[in-house]
Amino acid sequence: MRNHARALALTATLFASTAYAQDPKGDVAWDLLAGLTSEVGPRLPGSEAEARARVWAEARLKALGFSKVAVEDFRIRGYVRGRDEASLLAPIPFRLAVTALGYSGTTPDTGIEGEVVYFPTLDALKAAPAGSLAGKIAFIDHAMKRNQDGSGYGPYGQVRRQGPAIASGKSAMGVVIRSIGTDSHRNPHTGGTNFPDGVKPIPAGAVSNPDADLIARIARSGKPIRLNLTLTGKTTDNLPSGNVIGDLPGRDPSLPPILLGCHLDSWDLGTGAIDDAAGCAIITAAALKAQEGGKPLRTIRVLWAGSEELGGFGGKAYAEKHSEPHALAMESDFGAARVWRVQFNMADKALTDRIAAALSPMGIVRGSGKADGGTDVEPVIEKQKLAVVDLNQDGTHYFDLHHTPDDTLDKVDPAELAQNVAAWTEVLKIVANEAGPIAAAP
Amino acid sequence: MRNHARALALTATLFASTAYAQDPKGDVAWDLLAGLTSEVGPRLPGSEAEARARVWAEARLKALGFSKVAVEDFRIRGYVRGRDEASLLAPIPFRLAVTALGYSGTTPDTGIEGEVVYFPTLDALKAAPAGSLAGKIAFIDHAMKRNQDGSGYGPYGQVRRQGPAIASGKSAMGVVIRSIGTDSHRNPHTGGTNFPDGVKPIPAGAVSNPDADLIARIARSGKPIRLNLTLTGKTTDNLPSGNVIGDLPGRDPSLPPILLGCHLDSWDLGTGAIDDAAGCAIITAAALKAQEGGKPLRTIRVLWAGSEELGGFGGKAYAEKHSEPHALAMESDFGAARVWRVQFNMADKALTDRIAAALSPMGIVRGSGKADGGTDVEPVIEKQKLAVVDLNQDGTHYFDLHHTPDDTLDKVDPAELAQNVAAWTEVLKIVANEAGPIAAAP
Ligand SMILES: [Zn+2]
Ligand SMILES: [Zn+2]
Numbered sequence: 001m002r003n004h005a006r007a008l009a010l011t012a013t014l015f016a017s018t019a020y021a022q023d024p025k026g027d028v029a030w031d032l033l034a035g036l037t038s039e040v041g042p043r044l045p046g047s048e049a050e051a052r053a054r055v056w057a058e059a060r061l062k063a064l065g066f067s068k069v070a071v072e073d074f075r076i077r078g079y080v081r082g083r084d085e086a087s088l089l090a091p092i093p094f095r096l097a098v099t100a101l102g103y104s105g106t107t108p109d110t111g112i113e114g115e116v117v118y119f120p121t122l123d124a125l126k127a128a129p130a131g132s133l134a135g136k137i138a139f140i141d142h143a144m145k146r147n148q149d150g151s152g153y154g155p156y157g158q159v160r161r162q163g164p165a166i167a168s169g170k171s172a173m174g175v176v177i178r179s180i181g182t183d184s185h186r187n188p189h190t191g192g193t194n195f196p197d198g199v200k201p202i203p204a205g206a207v208s209n210p211d212a213d214l215i216a217r218i219a220r221s222g223k224p225i226r227l228n229l230t231l232t233g234k235t236t237d238n239l240p241s242g243n244v245i246g247d248l249p250g251r252d253p254s255l256p257p258i259l260l261g262c263h264l265d266s267w268d269l270g271t272g273a274i275d276d277a278a279g280c281a282i283i284t285a286a287a288l289k290a291q292e293g294g295k296p297l298r299t300i301r302v303l304w305a306g307s308e309e310l311g312g313f314g315g316k317a318y319a320e321k322h323s324e325p326h327a328l329a330m331e332s333d334f335g336a337a338r339v340w341r342v343q344f345n346m347a348d349k350a351l352t353d354r355i356a357a358a359l360s361p362m363g364i365v366r367g368s369g370k371a372d373g374g375t376d377v378e379p380v381i382e383k384q385k386l387a388v389v390d391l392n393q394d395g396t397h398y399f400d401l402h403h404t405p406d407d408t409l410d411k412v413d414p415a416e417l418a419q420n421v422a423a424w425t426e427v428l429k430i431v432a433n434e435a436g437p438i439a440a441a442p
Numbered sequence: 443m444r445n446h447a448r449a450l451a452l453t454a455t456l457f458a459s460t461a462y463a464q465d466p467k468g469d470v471a472w473d474l475l476a477g478l479t480s481e482v483g484p485r486l487p488g489s490e491a492e493a494r495a496r497v498w499a500e501a502r503l504k505a506l507g508f509s510k511v512a513v514e515d516f517r518i519r520g521y522v523r524g525r526d527e528a529s530l531l532a533p534i535p536f537r538l539a540v541t542a543l544g545y546s547g548t549t550p551d552t553g554i555e556g557e558v559v560y561f562p563t564l565d566a567l568k569a570a571p572a573g574s575l576a577g578k579i580a581f582i583d584h585a586m587k588r589n590q591d592g593s594g595y596g597p598y599g600q601v602r603r604q605g606p607a608i609a610s611g612k613s614a615m616g617v618v619i620r621s622i623g624t625d626s627h628r629n630p631h632t633g634g635t636n637f638p639d640g641v642k643p644i645p646a647g648a649v650s651n652p653d654a655d656l657i658a659r660i661a662r663s664g665k666p667i668r669l670n671l672t673l674t675g676k677t678t679d680n681l682p683s684g685n686v687i688g689d690l691p692g693r694d695p696s697l698p699p700i701l702l703g704c705h706l707d708s709w710d711l712g713t714g715a716i717d718d719a720a721g722c723a724i725i726t727a728a729a730l731k732a733q734e735g736g737k738p739l740r741t742i743r744v745l746w747a748g749s750e751e752l753g754g755f756g757g758k759a760y761a762e763k764h765s766e767p768h769a770l771a772m773e774s775d776f777g778a779a780r781v782w783r784v785q786f787n788m789a790d791k792a793l794t795d796r797i798a799a800a801l802s803p804m805g806i807v808r809g810s811g812k813a814d815g816g817t818d819v820e821p822v823i824e825k826q827k828l829a830v831v832d833l834n835q836d837g838t839h840y841f842d843l844h845h846t847p848d849d850t851l852d853k854v855d856p857a858e859l860a861q862n863v864a865a866w867t868e869v870l871k872i873v874a875n876e877a878g879p880i881a882a883a884p
């Protein structure tokens with residue numbers, strides 16, 4: 001493709017003086033992943049860094065030959081991180097590895113101090129009498145285990161999403177949870193929590209698994225535990241955020257496009273390599289590869305969404321703004337490990353069979369679950385009742401790294417990243433060349 | 443053994459109200475390991491915590507039936523940790539995972555700021571012209587890889603031990619090294635450094651491997667790197683430390699004892715589980731197990747040394763104080779992974795053959811290197827020209843955890859810990875029952 005080659009040449013020129021993470025072999029996915037994590041770094045929703053990421057993304061997508069590249073601004077309620085510290089005061093002094101959760105309440109600079117009440121599960125917390133946690137700090141444990149499909153995150157993730165609000169409802173002065181994660185490193189897992197209207201936000205943090213093990217060990221002994229919790233960050237309204245979109249136009253611009261989603265923002269403890277620079281790298285490289293050997297019939301659009309991590313703001317903003325019809329949506333937001341399964345929400349059984357057959361030589365199996373896309377494309381899927389193809393990545397180790405300081409470039413295996421791009425390319429070559437209507441399952 | 447059984451019963455009584463880390467199955471090694479890491483926690487040389495550890499150790503050894511249990515005090519030059527922070531200021535803002543090295547120079551509270559000069563190796567730093575680092579911060583990279591015998595630590599560890607002094611000699615205002623470690627987590631590896639007399643101590647820190655990867659990536663691009671380095675800890679003289687020793691008397695108290703060493707102190711980022719609570723647990727459990735089936739001929743003495751981490755103070759103090767003859771020395775200070783090899787420094791070939799034969803059914807091979815004990819027993823070995831048996835542990839993953847926040851209880855596999863105890867017990871049953879003189883190789 002002449003345009004593509006020209007675009008690549010242009011990239012080299014444009015970025016020779018500014019980029020330092022480009023692969024000399026010209027691997028688009030790796031370049032995007034290394035660039036976003038190394039030339040921008042962490043990209044907290046609503047931050048100056050996320051704004052730099054939009055500038056970077058716009059330039060890269062243009063350089064790669066995308067057209068109609070646009071930054072679409074919106075505003076969000078964000079969380080500005082402060083100083084995160086937690087220390088056991090009794091029975092032994094010990095500095096814990098802690099992170100504030102997004103939308104945590106704010107402690108004074110010297111922190112809050114109180115006795116810890118240990119709850120082995122979220123249900124145990126729910127069963128605590130009203131008012132029983134007054135002046136106390138709740139600790140919520142749980143038993144998440146690793147699964148290939150990541151299915152532990154839904155139920156055990158409720159400890160993070162709902163636990164703080166429930167503890168607040170029982171008058172706790174603060175809350176600490178065992179990180180929603182499957183590793184054994186002293187790296188806590190952050191993530192958003194949720195204080196519904198009428199519930200007082202209280203300071204809410206997560207400690208690493210080894211720290212939670214120690215707390216559980218002490219709790220089993222019946223010894224009183226005292227804790228200082230210092231989380232000085234602040235929930236802040238009206239911060240700037242935005243989506244970045246770009247098109248690779250099809251041969252028939254009148255046909256609704258294929259929409260590919262990922263998110264540009266990340267948590268701030270690491271550099272957001274697996275969550276979700278990898279997703280943006282995969283969909284973008286595959287969209288370009290699908291042009292090789294002949295421009296597809298339909299336009300392929302990439303959506304690099306903003307502020308996914310704090311409530312899916314980007315996906316909602318896109319659905320609101322883009323009422324033009326779409327053909328089908330897909331998303332990559334589950335790391336960079338190999339695609340192991342394909343699932344569908346599609347009326348045309350023959351089309352799904354063709355896609356599954358194209359992926360089968362790669363060892364990708366067909367699942368019987370219903371595809372749902374991901375946070376950044378779900379609002380438009382819901383609104384327009386779009387067909388969906390999910391390429392499920394192996395999540396066995398995803399929650400070792402998810403939302404931790406360890407989410408960095410070195411965690412991505414270039415061969416697995418390339419397998420993702422290859423699988424996405426196979427799917428795009430089929431769906432973007434499908435002339436007839438593409439509809440969701442009835 | 444009646445005494446041993448009584449001692450165990452006594453332990454249960456004594457600690458029912460104070461200990462919370464005891465295994466109901468009564469596994470001595472696991473109890474000691476869990477207790478020291480959970481009931482005392484980190485044990486920095488010269489700290490209040492190390493003093494608590496001595497009290498704890500004395501009580502535990504007495505409760506386990508050791509006699510002549512003694513705390514032998516000494517004073518050290520220590521390092522009192524402050525606030526450790528480092529942030530890239532250019533080309534992108536990024537907060538690094540950093541730790542001060544022991545004996546680091548002290549920065550102001552607001553840190554020092556300067557341009558980073560990247561050195562791929564220690565030799566590259568050595569080759570820098572005198573004065574060339576004035577006003578700059580040196581970054582020293584290296585290429586340590588994992589080896590079963592841990593042999594990378596000697597040469598690459600020089601980056602930590604000597605690098606800061608060499609950078610100071612070239613007028614650097616500060617120095618940061620890639621952690622001496624083999625993992626890919628955002629957990630830096632601390633450890634002591636050394637500023638010889640006449641060399642000005644400068645602030646010296648280590649960043650995690652993923653952070654070092656990022657710095658190396660930027661350095662390859664030629665872009666200037668600016669860094670703020672804040673390490674407010676202080677080298678402090680005359681801090682209290684001490685050794686704890688205890689004996690299990692042999693049938694013939696006139697024979698020189700077998701000396702078993704480990705160290706009680708630890709770095710403060712984790713809880714010192716593999717370095718070196720595990721060592722103390724292993725030697726102590728094995729000393730007790732060697733009593734089963736008949737009290738050995740020779741006394742077995744355990745030395746839980748203090749302040750190993752900052753210069754082997756405990757081992758030196760022991761050698762100075764204990765001029766009485768010893769028969770043989772051994773040490774456990776390389777984690778808790780399985781013993782894979784035995785090596786000797788022993789004149790009596792027949793005795794070494796018997797030991798190697800006893801270990802062979804456990805899959806333990808015989809090495810041809812010369813046993814040297816470890817930091818805590820080396821001074822007495824040198825002084826008295828003692829025979830030595832080394833039971834080498836598998837170090838493949840040791841430097842993933844060594845001196846990091848990740849050195850916590852969950853990293854120890856109880857089955858591997860038990861294999862260590864079993865291997866040590868085999869050796870002790872032979873050497874502690876050897877009537878004839880036990881001598882080092884000539
Ligand atoms: Zn995500
Ligand atoms: Zn996320």
Ligand SMILES: [Zn+2]
Binds near residue numbers: 705717718750775776
């Ligand atoms: Zn050690």
Ligand SMILES: [Zn+2]
Binds near residue numbers: 717751845
């Ligand atoms: Zn050590």
